[in-house]
Amino acid sequence: MTPLDSQPLVQVKNLTKHFPVLRGLVLQRQVGLVRAVDGISFDIQRGETLGLVGESGCGKTTAGRTLLGLYPPTSGEVLIDGQDMRHTRGPELMALRRKAQIIFQDPYASLNPRWTVNSIIAEPLRVHRLLPTEKERVERVKELLRLVGLSPTHLNRFPHEFSGGQRQRIGVARALASNPLFIVCDEPISALDVSIQAQVVNLLEELQDQFELTYLFIAHDLSMVRHICDRVAVMYLGLIVELAERNELYENPLHPYTAALLSAVPIPDPKQERARQRILLKGEIPSPLNPPSGCRFHPRCPLAKAHCAETTPAWREISPGHWVACHEVA
């Protein structure tokens, strides 16, 4: 037995999440299956930030929500601090949920417009019965507001009185309220202006240092992911196709999809941009209702051979910590 603290905080084993497609009103029958997440495995160490990147529809948001039990998984296992939500009940389950929180993408949609900042941030405190009296809760909310760079006097304001960046800070404060160990950051900055993005990213980093937080950072902005994440996993059509330490992944991408994705990221430097050779992919992501056979990337892959359409590539460790699923990688 390894001691609990040296274990990864989050362990994901062969996690799948399928959504049935139903037809008919009363006698509903299943006519298809969206394989949003189709068997992903990874660990996140304590204090680490793991990036989960991919294009829209690749399943990264579903993966994050399934991890937290917001969607029940179809199969597979998620251990947070050594415990599986599916096998815990009652107070134990509540304690587990307290440890894992989420920051949502859209700070306009994720805050109830009729609630004050105080009720929004205090909700986790009430739900988890962390502080018995109203007075203690208000004090804690004030402390949280200061932590995220807002004024404690904002307590009784409503979400519409804040800018996008400030609203996202409220979302961060709510996630922090229950003293979590692990936070899923689901595209926390993509709705914000460039000058505000850096503020929120720096805040997330400061809080991570201060409270030894562990993050799953879901994003499509690959420049920001390289900046904030320790390791990065690339998803395509419900599967992780590559996972490596950040500099290794960006400097030595092995999967042809990762290479194409990185070559498409705009670089704020005109000289570099002119010199770059883009790998333009054919077509667009196929439907997860009916993913391609074999390697799911083969119809768009510049390296595809005949066997890529037939056999699913194995998930292999090419060099220490650098994992990839591709037949053509030596």
Place this chain on the structure above:
Amino acid sequence: MTNLLLEVRDLKTRFHTPEGTVYAVNGISFNLPQGSALAVVGESGCGKSVTMMSILRLIPIPPGQIVSGEALYVGQDLLKLSENEMEANIRGKAIAMIFQDPMTSLNPVLTIGRQLTEPLRIHLGLDHNQAQRRAIQLLEMVGISGGANRLESYPHQFSGGMRQRVMIAMALAANPSLLIADEPTTALDVTIQAQIIELVERLRREIGLTIIWITHDLGVVAGMAERVIVMYAGYIVEEADVDALYEMPCHPYTQALLAALPRADRRRDRRLKSIPGAPPNLLVEPKGCPFAPRCEHVRERCRLENPTLTTVSSSAALRGLSGDHRVACWVDLATGAMR
């Protein structure tokens, strides 16, 4: 001297709302040479879209009001044309515009073919068969093959990238000289964004289209623009050729924006440099430099008087290698002296 396609002079647009007057565009001037690619960069609310909508007179009046200015399209002031002349000769004909969200710009209950051929029949007077052939040709031009079958499709059967291609095809229908693209790739994934940028670049080369590309993404700008305008709170704060802007940004806002961007091609060396505060409230009549409250180089004068856009001498510009580099800032950031 290259031919100017568009010349905008001192454009001011305001909106009179129940909360008060919104000072959206506060005196914008720029030149657009034929065949060039101009990027207009800025954050939400900086007036970049309102500027272009004002030029095309797409601002709802009221509450909007174009207070002053000229927009000379090959010598003809668009702000003085009648609504009929705008509709008959300018919008969609000489100047076409595409928007961020291709889904809301297409009618979901009409086929792509119906939506593509309608303007061809109405504006160009083509008959059904001619319009069909032209529509297929337009789709091929934007990289959608299998034309005739595609015309039968509905917008929901196309992905976001394909819909944006259809929008570009519609925009090209009447052979416009100028294409204004308002954040056309913001809703798209990076690989699809790269395809659309490639497409617009090819159209510029092949049919000599002039491009204005509105965006907040300084990465995209570096890849497609020749000249760049940086806007803040309804003002142009800096304007330069693309290389000069990235190599030698002269306005504190431009510098701060570039410093706040992480880069996918570099190892992380430090925390991001963030810009404190938030963009100003446009309901207040601007006084002083709009960036002053967030500026780390701010001086006394900046809070009292708004600097005008003036040409700075860069070595490249002096050697005639690049166009004017204009900046609106009292402080010469290279020396720290006042201008």
